[in-house]
Amino acid sequence: MTTFRPIDNLDPGQRLLVRIDVNAAVEDGTVQDSRRFARHAETIRELLANDHAIAVLAHQGRPGEDTFVSLAEHAELLADHLDHPVAFVSDTCGEDALSAIDDLEPGDVLCLENVRMRDGELPEEEPATKAETDLVRTLAPEFDAYVGDAYSAAHRSHASIVGFPHVMDAYAGRVMEQEYTAITAIRDRSFDGPVTMVLGGTKAEDAIPIVEQLDDTVDRFCLGGVVGELFLRADGYAVGYDVADSSLFDHQWDNHRDDLERSLEAYRDRLYLPTDLAFEDDDGERVEVAVEGTTKERPFLDVGTETANRYADIVVNSAAVFVKGSLGVFEDERFADGTVTVLAAIAEADCFSVVGGGDTARAVERYDLDEGDFSRITIAGGAYVRALTGDPLVGVDELDSEN
Template sequence: MTTFRTIDDIDATQQLLVRIDVNAPVENGVVQDSRRFDRHAETISELLADDHAVALLAHQGRPGRETFVSLEDHAEILAEYLGDEVEFVADTCGEDALAAIDDLESGSVLLLENVRMCEGELPEAPPAVKAETDLVRTLAPEFDAYVGDAYSTAHRSHASIVGFPYVMDAYAGRVMVEEYTANSAVQERTFDGTVTMVLGGTKAEDSIPVIERVDDTVDQFCLGGVVGELFLRADGHDVGYDVEGTSLFDHQWDDHRETLDRVLETYGDQLHLPTDLAYEDGDGERAETAVEDVTKETSFLDVGSETATRYADLVSESEAVFVKGALGVFEDDRFADGTLEVLSTIADTDCFSVVGGGDTARVVELYDVDEDDFSRVSIAGGAYVRALTGRPLVGIDVLERDE
């Protein structure tokens, strides 16, 4: 089991550089609230209670994308959760940032500008290389210690994730510890009863490795979304390919056909595939069709009612359930039924449960599902997948350094 120092091990009244992940949806140029703000506010509040001076590093989007915006709005959202002012400076490691850091007082919070606007943050490189970037060389001397709390990006070897821990005393924040502990449970814990994994979403490259890597721990897999359709196609059904207006299936089929066939042949007895699918009919209403003998002429947007009920029954009899990816296009409430029925059943079942994988956690937000009914609702995507499959997370590994 991984061990690292946490914020409990930091002496009070320090000047801390804290890496969080409040990467959020952006709609019409406006940054939207998300549970990430709430989660990181818990870590920050604890640090403020110990009279630390806290400077925050975070990112938003990637260069070239519409979501690549300033963190000014993030400061306001975070301040609402903290119930205190969060100062913002439109600079990351230049003169304005250094001046703001110099003025930082104990018990106060400063948010630096989007770290991905700073040269050297991207692309990925070994920690020793990222430690030599201007970002790290400039900011590290200004602080007593570094706190890594951005579990969602712990799989990325970026300067703000791995560079600072390489040259500074480094500690794990609450989000980092709690997410890692919950998401690694499928690898670290032993369950006496049935372990079920619900796999959906749009990326086969994320889900297929999960099946092959956790087969010794997970007893059964319930498949949906694009992933479910691709497995149905591998099983001989006339679904799982693109129709006019879509580009989700054919390239993934070409890229992963051999793997899909191999997994289906090897783990077929453990895989539960949809028996019916939902689509939008000519009147704009939800309609359903049995998978058997269907010919795909339109997009399927959710698993059908029969499949949802069957998956819910399997979940209700499980000791542990891990969810990665939605079973349908849950953003449209007409096609959220499958995902919601499974999540609601998990919530009503006394089992160990982790819900995660990027957008999946948003279902809990959008439909007011009680987060407390799950063992953990993960805010991570790529890091969650890596933890499920037991692969190392560089952002975790670098916190374990003994120097």
């Protein structure tokens, strides 16, 4: 059990470096708002009420990806949620950043540039090594304390997550505390009835360990999204192939084929695969087809109605339901049916429910579902999975005051 030092222990008026996670979807070049901004704004609001001067550190995307962009728009979104100005400097630890940090007064919030644009943040290394990076050596002396609020990035042994708390007075923000407490409670809980996991999204590397390591906890896995298609491919169906400019499937198949086939073989009785899928026809309409009738040339964007209804029946008859990843491309209304049908069934059901994944959690507000109808909407994706499967989170361990 981790013992955090809470932000209540901070004397007022400190200069704080606050690590948050507002890693966001970027659609048509625009950074999308999400629950992550709202939740971290709560931590920052509380810190502002105690007259601290705050520099915010965060990342967006990964080098080489389209979503690897500046945090300028994130600063604006954060300001909207805070209803308080958030200055932005397009530098992380160079002269411009240091000058802006120097100017910080109590009650100011400054957002530094995407920390992954800075050498030393990546790759994953030991905390002591990350503490030796220029990033940490330059910024740490500028602040009285570090506040770790980025639970959803706490599985990454990056400088901004583990390097600073290794050498600074470190506290856990409210999001860190709440997410840790909720997810630990989920993992340790037992249920009086069947437990179901709705497992979709794009990442086989997340899904496979869940199926294998939660086999004592989860009775039924309802698979969809890219993950569901890869399991269908492992089962011999003509789906789960890259088509046109897609690059979601083949490299994952090459890297995880053995694991997918092994999981399917070992857990077939608890794995529920789509029986129908939806695609976009030449007129831009949604069309559904049974998985037996598919061809490799077709990109699928959602599970079909038969599958969605079958999964909805399963969740309604569950004592607990965990969701990780969406069943389709819910960002496009034509392909949101699978995800929304199942989320709506969970919302109505009398069960303990957790919806996770930074992207997937956005479907709840986007389709006007009521957050209060779920036990917990977590803003974590990979960290949620790792915590559920019992893996330690390095960023949490570094904040443990007993370490």
